[in-house]
Amino acid sequence: MSEITYLGAIREGLFEEMERDKNVFCLGEDIGAYGGAFKVTEGLMAKYGEQRVIDTPISEAAIIGAAAGAAHMGMRPVCEMQFIDFISTGYDMLTNYVATARYRAMLPCPMVVRGPSGGYVRGGPFHSQSPEAAFLHTPGLKIVYPATASDAKGLLKSAIRDDDCVLYFEHKYLYRRIKEEMPSGDHLTPIGKARIAREGKDVSIITYAATVWKALDAAEQVDKEDGLSVEVVDLRTLLPMDDDAITATVKKTNRVLIVHEDTRTGGVAGEITARINESAFEWLDAPILRVTAADVPLPYSPPLEDYVLPQTSDIVVALRKLAAY
Amino acid sequence: MARSGAAASRPANLTKDSARSHSGGSLSREQKLELYYYMRLTRSLEERLVNLYRQTKVVGGLFRSLGQEADAVGSAYALDRSKGDVLSPLIRNLGSMLVQGAKPNEIVKQYMAKGDSPTRGRELNIHYGDLERGFIGQISHLGDMVPVMAGVTLSFKLRKENRVGLVYVGDGATSTGAFHEGINFAAVQRCPLVVVVENNGYAYSTPLSKQTAAKQLVDKAIGYGIAGEQADGNDVIATYEVTKRAVDRARSGGGVTLIELITYRRKGHAEHDNQSYVPPGEIDRWASGNDPIDRYAKRLIGEGFDKKELDAVDVRVKDEIDRATDEAEASPMPDPTDALVGLYADPPVVAPLWFREGIKSAVDVHERPSSWGTHDV
Numbered sequence: 001m002s003e004i005t006y007l008g009a010i011r012e013g014l015f016e017e018m019e020r021d022k023n024v025f026c027l028g029e030d031i032g033a034y035g036g037a038f039k040v041t042e043g044l045m046a047k048y049g050e051q052r053v054i055d056t057p058i059s060e061a062a063i064i065g066a067a068a069g070a071a072h073m074g075m076r077p078v079c080e081m082q083f084i085d086f087i088s089t090g091y092d093m094l095t096n097y098v099a100t101a102r103y104r105a106m107l108p109c110p111m112v113v114r115g116p117s118g119g120y121v122r123g124g125p126f127h128s129q130s131p132e133a134a135f136l137h138t139p140g141l142k143i144v145y146p147a148t149a150s151d152a153k154g155l156l157k158s159a160i161r162d163d164d165c166v167l168y169f170e171h172k173y174l175y176r177r178i179k180e181e182m183p184s185g186d187h188l189t190p191i192g193k194a195r196i197a198r199e200g201k202d203v204s205i206i207t208y209a210a211t212v213w214k215a216l217d218a219a220e221q222v223d224k225e226d227g228l229s230v231e232v233v234d235l236r237t238l239l240p241m242d243d244d245a246i247t248a249t250v251k252k253t254n255r256v257l258i259v260h261e262d263t264r265t266g267g268v269a270g271e272i273t274a275r276i277n278e279s280a281f282e283w284l285d286a287p288i289l290r291v292t293a294a295d296v297p298l299p300y301s302p303p304l305e306d307y308v309l310p311q312t313s314d315i316v317v318a319l320r321k322l323a324a325y
Numbered sequence: 326m327a328r329s330g331a332a333a334s335r336p337a338n339l340t341k342d343s344a345r346s347h348s349g350g351s352l353s354r355e356q357k358l359e360l361y362y363y364m365r366l367t368r369s370l371e372e373r374l375v376n377l378y379r380q381t382k383v384v385g386g387l388f389r390s391l392g393q394e395a396d397a398v399g400s401a402y403a404l405d406r407s408k409g410d411v412l413s414p415l416i417r418n419l420g421s422m423l424v425q426g427a428k429p430n431e432i433v434k435q436y437m438a439k440g441d442s443p444t445r446g447r448e449l450n451i452h453y454g455d456l457e458r459g460f461i462g463q464i465s466h467l468g469d470m471v472p473v474m475a476g477v478t479l480s481f482k483l484r485k486e487n488r489v490g491l492v493y494v495g496d497g498a499t500s501t502g503a504f505h506e507g508i509n510f511a512a513v514q515r516c517p518l519v520v521v522v523e524n525n526g527y528a529y530s531t532p533l534s535k536q537t538a539a540k541q542l543v544d545k546a547i548g549y550g551i552a553g554e555q556a557d558g559n560d561v562i563a564t565y566e567v568t569k570r571a572v573d574r575a576r577s578g579g580g581v582t583l584i585e586l587i588t589y590r591r592k593g594h595a596e597h598d599n600q601s602y603v604p605p606g607e608i609d610r611w612a613s614g615n616d617p618i619d620r621y622a623k624r625l626i627g628e629g630f631d632k633k634e635l636d637a638v639d640v641r642v643k644d645e646i647d648r649a650t651d652e653a654e655a656s657p658m659p660d661p662t663d664a665l666v667g668l669y670a671d672p673p674v675v676a677p678l679w680f681r682e683g684i685k686s687a688v689d690v691h692e693r694p695s696s697w698g699t700h701d702v
Contacts (some may be wrong), residue, residue, distance in 0.1 A: 034530030057500030135407030301438035301446025307661035
């Protein structure tokens with residue numbers, strides 16, 4: 001088997017689930033004949049036709065709302081947001097309608113909302129967003145955000161089979177920059193389970209998505225330059241969060257750095273910090289630190305974007321501070 | 326009607342009213358030449374941006390309005406800058422911004438992400454505005470500027486100012502909730518607002534037939550209880566006249582008008598888009614038979630303008646763009662820490678995060694991949 005990209009892995013997951021279950025269908029803007037803005041759905045319409053690969057008007061609220069309705073009736077829709085920045089236009093449907101449907105009305109919403117997320121691509125304020133924290137605060141949704149190609153495929157397939165709504169964020173910086181051979185067979189990555197991306201004993205980095213790779217680079221650097229052994233935990237799923245994996249790494253290294261690309265205030269790192277305080281405070285030898293984006297909209301110009309987003313060098317600074325504490 | 330080669334998916338023929346001949350009688354000779362200047366400036370400026378894009382000097386994507394210059398220029402020209410009219414463009418409306426006083430050097434600097442661009446490197450392409458000159462920058466979320474312009478024109482009404490607003494949307498944006506809510510609210514309030522629906526046949530790859538089941542977009546006006554007119558968007562005089570009627574209506578208390586301008590997007594959504602979804606021959610038919618600048622130049626010659634006058638405009642345009650490019654190329658990139666300035670009025674600066682204290686620049690050169698830019702992602 002040959003290696004495929006992160007983007008190719010998402011596409012392969014879509015093809016396999018469309019093939020496996022005739023209730024799976026896709027809807028989104030320009031996903032059919034054009035194959036999507038990033039070509040994730042390329043070839044899907046040619047194989048499964050216009051009934052199951054639907055080009056929609058520019059109407060995110062209608063895409064998400066209609067997916068919910070179809071999901072109530074037993075379908076398993078996969079919605080594409082052309083850029084995840086546009087999910088805000090469907091925020092009402094997702095948070096008020098979809099997230100509450102099972103709880104308040106026993107209406108299932110087995111649906112996926114996926115789309116290209118994240119920065120480091122000079123996309124400016126409306127093509128670079130990391131919206132996960134906005135939904136982390138909404139009970140009733142699940143959130144996954146893969147960092148590797150095999151998880152991109154495995155999590156998508158699990159998300160499609162999940163009986164609730166899963167927000168599946170895919171990082172556009174990783175689309176064509178990482179490659180991996182896919183595990184054989186019906187490859188599923190469990191939702192709610194983190195992954196140890198690198199074993200270590202001195203400091204833990206808890207992160208997800210594109211910053212997993214920056215964390216690994218930083219870990220390598222401090223291993224070489226400082227002799228520090230850094231463990232990197234890739235959360236993979238943000239909701240429900242893998243508390244066991246978080247607690248285990250805290251107990252192992254006693255020092256924690258949380259890294260994410262999203263802005264700082266109200267971000268995922270704050271939630272993780274609170275959970276560690278509750279579950280493993282006495283195991284900490286140092287305060288928990290965060291490396292995140294600055295609290296500003298993401299600017300376009302390279303020097304500005306580089307300044308705002310977390311970089312490998314920032315993680316190195318933080319690791320050294322923690323190790324020296 | 327010189328509408329050759331319309332796509333099968335396009336709406337039926339223009340309404341009778343909009344197919345009548347357009348004399349441009351109210352326009353002076355100088356104004357007619359000025360319309361030509363703005364259309365030529367739009368096209369040549371975008372052509373220069375293509376060159377810069379190919380030299381990887383444009384950081385993000387590049388958006389063209391080739392073949393749509395007349396609708397942007399003619400409609401904006403119907404506003405009265407001396408009265409303080411305000412417009413909000415969409416991505417194919419560079420021409421409208423130039424009419425309102427946007428400068429070529431600003432546009433080039435925006436695309437090149439320069440520190441002295443109007444948004445100081447924060448926003449891309451033509452996403453910027455200037456309230457003094459009367460244009461408000463769009464965001465990427467389509468339709469959002471309709472409610473915003475409803476509010477802008479509501480303020481004109483509340484303050485009893487004699488001003489008019491104009492907002493552009495594409496055929497695609499008419500599918501958004503924001504468009505519906507904004508135009509409906511403006512209609513109820515009888516705001517002095519003109520909504521120009523620029524129907525160029527495609528939203529990214531999506532043809533009009535997959536965007537709406539309406540026969541023509543102008544029909545939407547009926548549902549909102551507002552005036553609706555349709556015109557040939559590739560005829561700059563027709564575009565000017567239909568918009569002028571709507572502007573006059575708005576200024577005299579007649580409320581909102583929806584104008585559908587029929588045009589055609591000859592380039593892809595952005596420069597990377599290869600237009601594989603366009604039926605063969607369609608683009609060529611529009612280019613050869615219905616180019617708005619060719620049509621207008623022919624018309625001007627027919628009205629007695631000397632070709633030398635038009636050539637002189639072309640020379641002036643090239644000179645302006647050359648100077649704009651030189652200035653933009655010499656401009657500095659933003660200082661990294663400027664990213665922390667201006668989020669709020671108070672405090673004016675956000676404090677740097679602890680790991681960036683005292684650090685001027687975040688990234689070593691080696692950390693930056695060679696293939697930066699959104700087009701290769």
